[in-house]
Amino acid sequence: MANEDSQQVRPARRRLVEVLLGGGVLASVVSFFYPVLKYLVPPAVPDLGQDEVVAAGVGDLKPNGSKVFRFGSRPALLLLTAEGEYHAVSAVCTHLGCTVQYRSDMHVIWCACHNGTYGLDGRNISGPPPRPLENFQVNIRGKEIVVSRKRGA
Amino acid sequence: MTLAVCALACASRAQTANTCLDCHSALDPPLQVTEAQFSQDIHEQKGLTCASCHGGDPTKADMDAMSKAAGFRGKIERSQIPALCGRCHSDGNFMRQYNPGLRTDQFSQYQTSVHGKLFAKGDTKVAVCIDCHGVHDLRPASDSRSKVYPLNIAQTCARCHADAAYMKSYGIPTDQFAKYGTSVHHEAMTVRGDLSAPTCTTCHGNHGAAPPGVDSVKNVCSNCHVFQAQMYEKSSHKAAFQSAGLPGCVVCHSNHAITHPTDAKLGTGPEGVCMQCHSPGDYCDQARKSLLASLTQLDQSIKTADRVIGVAESSGMEVSEARLQQDQARDSLTKARVTIHSFQPKLIDEDIEAGLKISAKDLQAGKDALSERDYRRKGLGIAVLFILVTLVGLFLYIRQNERKPAGG
Amino acid sequence: MKILRQARNWIDERFGWSKLTEPLRHKTVPIHKLSYWYFLGGITLFLFGIQVCTGILLLMYYRPSANEAFESVQYIMTRVQFGWLVRSIHSWAANLMIFTAFLHMFSVLFLRAYRKPRELTWVSGMILLFLVLGFGFSGYLLPWNTLAFFATKVGTEITGQVPVVGHMMMVLLRGGEEVTGATLSRFFGIHVAVLPGLTAFLILIHLALVQRFGMSLPPSVEAASKVNPGVVREMKFLPNFLLREIMAWYIALGVLGGLAALLPWELGTKADPFGAAPAGIRPEWYFMFMFQTLKLIPSKILHIDGELLGIGAFGLAGAIWVLLPFLEGQREKRGGRLIRGAGVFALCYIVAMTIYGYLAK
Numbered sequence: 001m002a003n004e005d006s007q008q009v010r011p012a013r014r015r016l017v018e019v020l021l022g023g024g025v026l027a028s029v030v031s032f033f034y035p036v037l038k039y040l041v042p043p044a045v046p047d048l049g050q051d052e053v054v055a056a057g058v059g060d061l062k063p064n065g066s067k068v069f070r071f072g073s074r075p076a077l078l079l080l081t082a083e084g085e086y087h088a089v090s091a092v093c094t095h096l097g098c099t100v101q102y103r104s105d106m107h108v109i110w111c112a113c114h115n116g117t118y119g120l121d122g123r124n125i126s127g128p129p130p131r132p133l134e135n136f137q138v139n140i141r142g143k144e145i146v147v148s149r150k151r152g153a
Numbered sequence: 154m155t156l157a158v159c160a161l162a163c164a165s166r167a168q169t170a171n172t173c174l175d176c177h178s179a180l181d182p183p184l185q186v187t188e189a190q191f192s193q194d195i196h197e198q199k200g201l202t203c204a205s206c207h208g209g210d211p212t213k214a215d216m217d218a219m220s221k222a223a224g225f226r227g228k229i230e231r232s233q234i235p236a237l238c239g240r241c242h243s244d245g246n247f248m249r250q251y252n253p254g255l256r257t258d259q260f261s262q263y264q265t266s267v268h269g270k271l272f273a274k275g276d277t278k279v280a281v282c283i284d285c286h287g288v289h290d291l292r293p294a295s296d297s298r299s300k301v302y303p304l305n306i307a308q309t310c311a312r313c314h315a316d317a318a319y320m321k322s323y324g325i326p327t328d329q330f331a332k333y334g335t336s337v338h339h340e341a342m343t344v345r346g347d348l349s350a351p352t353c354t355t356c357h358g359n360h361g362a363a364p365p366g367v368d369s370v371k372n373v374c375s376n377c378h379v380f381q382a383q384m385y386e387k388s389s390h391k392a393a394f395q396s397a398g399l400p401g402c403v404v405c406h407s408n409h410a411i412t413h414p415t416d417a418k419l420g421t422g423p424e425g426v427c428m429q430c431h432s433p434g435d436y437c438d439q440a441r442k443s444l445l446a447s448l449t450q451l452d453q454s455i456k457t458a459d460r461v462i463g464v465a466e467s468s469g470m471e472v473s474e475a476r477l478q479q480d481q482a483r484d485s486l487t488k489a490r491v492t493i494h495s496f497q498p499k500l501i502d503e504d505i506e507a508g509l510k511i512s513a514k515d516l517q518a519g520k521d522a523l524s525e526r527d528y529r530r531k532g533l534g535i536a537v538l539f540i541l542v543t544l545v546g547l548f549l550y551i552r553q554n555e556r557k558p559a560g561g
Numbered sequence: 562m563k564i565l566r567q568a569r570n571w572i573d574e575r576f577g578w579s580k581l582t583e584p585l586r587h588k589t590v591p592i593h594k595l596s597y598w599y600f601l602g603g604i605t606l607f608l609f610g611i612q613v614c615t616g617i618l619l620l621m622y623y624r625p626s627a628n629e630a631f632e633s634v635q636y637i638m639t640r641v642q643f644g645w646l647v648r649s650i651h652s653w654a655a656n657l658m659i660f661t662a663f664l665h666m667f668s669v670l671f672l673r674a675y676r677k678p679r680e681l682t683w684v685s686g687m688i689l690l691f692l693v694l695g696f697g698f699s700g701y702l703l704p705w706n707t708l709a710f711f712a713t714k715v716g717t718e719i720t721g722q723v724p725v726v727g728h729m730m731m732v733l734l735r736g737g738e739e740v741t742g743a744t745l746s747r748f749f750g751i752h753v754a755v756l757p758g759l760t761a762f763l764i765l766i767h768l769a770l771v772q773r774f775g776m777s778l779p780p781s782v783e784a785a786s787k788v789n790p791g792v793v794r795e796m797k798f799l800p801n802f803l804l805r806e807i808m809a810w811y812i813a814l815g816v817l818g819g820l821a822a823l824l825p826w827e828l829g830t831k832a833d834p835f836g837a838a839p840a841g842i843r844p845e846w847y848f849m850f851m852f853q854t855l856k857l858i859p860s861k862i863l864h865i866d867g868e869l870l871g872i873g874a875f876g877l878a879g880a881i882w883v884l885l886p887f888l889e890g891q892r893e894k895r896g897g898r899l900i901r902g903a904g905v906f907a908l909c910y911i912v913a914m915t916i917y918g919y920l921a922k
Contacts, residue, residue, distance in 0.1 A: 024539060027542065031536040035643035551801065551808075
């Protein structure tokens with residue numbers, strides 16, 4: 001190949017290479033930084049939900065009503081007594097693991113599987129359950145009802 | 154030899170004078186009662202002595218202890234045992250001194266039992282107090298070594314009730330223990346250690362042991378299985394079984410061999426129960442078929458969703474929320490199976506619909522997870538493409554630069 | 562480009578930037594048929610850089626307490642945008658880095674680049690290799706899952722077997738007698754502060770030494786070039802060799818991304834300190850050869866505890882390995898052959914034991 005030809009080919013070729021290289025670098029760098037930037041933005045639920053969870057909003061529950069919500073990886077029960085007191089307990093029956101429910105007629109927490117009964121504080125009253133339900137702390141933070149694991153002694 | 158041992162034993166005696174053991178610990182059975190044995194006995198621990206039941210004078214050494222004058226009775230005849238035990242255990246004032254919470258109606262209950270009734274007629278083969286509770290090393294029922302500790306009760310009953318030769322004259326089956334061994338209740342006790350699980354006495358009573366009447370079987374089961382009983386109560390089968398004199402729950406679930414019920418109970422195979430009464434092609438058979446079909450449908454739907462979620466999970470996707478919801482779907486299936494006892498297809502279908510909705514949502518969640526996975530792979534593909542372009546660019550750039558003559 | 566030149570001039574007038582980079586501009590790399598091995602060090606360094614970046618990102622969300630560690634990693638993988646990518650890249654790059662570090666060490670050994678005057682480069686490199694293994698061991702526990710918990714338990718237990726100081730070492734590592742949340746705190750501190758500091762320092766020394774002595778020529782190439790000078794040509798580091806290195810790094814990036822998306826790193830189940838160890842507990846692959854060796858050693862050899870002997874043997878081997886350049890001694894030819902033999906033996910042993918460890922139940 002004559003030198004003149006190669007001189008003529010080069011500018012176009014050079015630009016192609018520049019475009020490929022520059023474009024490739026830019027595109028790949030963007031594809032690296034895009035995830036990093038998105039990563040740094042806090043997700044919608046900023047906390048782990050392991051030790052503390054917003055179970056409901058104030059006014060969601062009617063007196064003598066209840067709600068099953070997710071706490072960590074297990075169901076939990078939030079109930080509001082007729083007198084206006086909130087209670088939160090684990091909803092996993094200590095007998096064989098069925099999900100318990102609040103019986104508004106009997107004012108107890110009840111397990112449909114084998115007729116186990118618990119008090120509102122989770123204490124096992126009658127039937128097969130061998131242990132009480134784990135009790136949680138309920139706090140009201142503004143308009144939110146926050147359920148957290150009990151701390152301290 | 155015996156005397157020498159007795160003399161040695163005399164050297165180390167307990168507070169409550171109980172010289173009987175001095176000799177009787179060294180004797181051979183059936184006269185043997187050792188210190189080790191008797192120290193385990195709840196009566197001994199409460200301060201009673203051999204003389205409390207056998208009479209005699211426990212403070213005297215040697216044969217003087219067994220004086221008729223002091224009320225020594227020797228071996229208690231079987232026919233006298235319930236009355237002897239009842240002498241204290243039915244006396245509320247007496248028992249209050251030791252344990253005010255203990256019931257004192259055991260003897261009167263016993264008299265209502267099958268054992269008690271036969272005993273009153275003079276049969277001494279039937280169970281008396283010591284047959285179940287033991288003697289000389291009698292432990293409270295809360296002691297795990299006691300013969301009447303919940304986990305041990307079935308074995309205690311089976312000592313007679315599974316012995317075909319012993320039970321020959323009574324004309325009742327002796328396969329209850331074997332059958333119970335196949336049941337879910339037995340499994341709950343032995344495998345899960347669930348002390349609340351039913352054993353013989355839970356359904357038959359302990360002191361007032363008798364089979365529950367045909368009409369009251371349901372009451373026994375309903376103590377734990379509340380929902381099933383409530384539904385059965387309102388169902389067509391209750392009236393039908395009652396008028397036919399059939400024992401409620403036992404008809405389909407058996408009394409002792411209460412195995413884990415499966416959907417096969419609704420089928421036509423050996424486990425199927427419906428066709429034992431109903432005729433093929435009739436209204437109930439149709440209902441049964443459609444019921445079985447719906448249950449199978451829900452079961453399959455849950456399993457399919459599980460599978461898809463499993464694939465997504467093993468591809469690295471997070472599906473814990475869906476898994477939790479699957480538990481709800483499974484709860485619906487359980488509820489549907491409970492609602493069978495209402496024998497009302499409409500009610501059962503409600504539960505099945507609820508379950509199907511949940512499992513459909515979970516299936517969708519699993520599919521969404523899979524498509525998210527595919528989206529990530531596409532994203533990766535694009536990033537790899539950019540990298541490849543850059544690599545090609547770099548390669549060409551290097552080649553281009555180094556093609557220049559050296560020094561240029 | 563003009564603005565870049567202006568910026569460079571501004572810095573140069575104040576800091577003498579050109580004087581600093583002068584040696585770098587003259588630096589050349591010998592190119593011959595074995596030159597590809599020169600990339601390994603750079604790739605290991607690049608992977609370390611990736612680890613620092615992804616590690617810092619993970620630090621934004623990770624919580625180092627026994628209560629929350631597992632959940633925080635789960636949170637990263639499921640709720641944080643691209644958290645799955647960052648975490649999987651971190652885990653994969655860790656393994657790749659250990660692999661390339663070993664490969665780099667063996668290639669330096671077989672190409673005999675540890676000889677005078679590069680003895681300290683080798684020593685600093687060996688220390689870096691141990692630090693990298695420490696990174697692997699400490700980082701592995703951080704997700705606080707069952708496998709990691711029990712692997713750490715076994716690993717620290719073995720440390721406890723060292724005579725005299727073993728128990729103290731184990732207690733210091735574990736932050737107590739048992740593996741607990743205290744261990745997690747300690748490992749976390751070691752993993753994100755102690756080791757990075759030490760590693761950064763040693764990398765600087767290692768790179769400075771490499772700069773000082775330049776790239777070594779393998780003896781075979783050296784001999785060949787004496788006969789035929791055309792066998793070796795010198796390539797400028799800036800920009801030519803560096804561009805090729807960047808190509809290698811880009812390939813590594815692509816591989817990492819592919820691994821993260823196609824073979825995401827598992828999370829497992831949360832550790833239960835009171836639960837039973839799952840069957841088939843074993844360490845990560847880079848410790849497998851030692852683990853398998855210890856399993857095979859009989860419990861007693863001539864009245865000495867077998868495990869102790871095994872640990873002693875590996876300790877001795879490690880010490881010898883660090884001091885390899887000094888052991889070659891005066892008789893270069895014989896010493897060299899011995900070391901090459903030892904290298905071949907070590908490589909084969911490690912590979913065989915690792916494979917064995919995975920095949921054995």
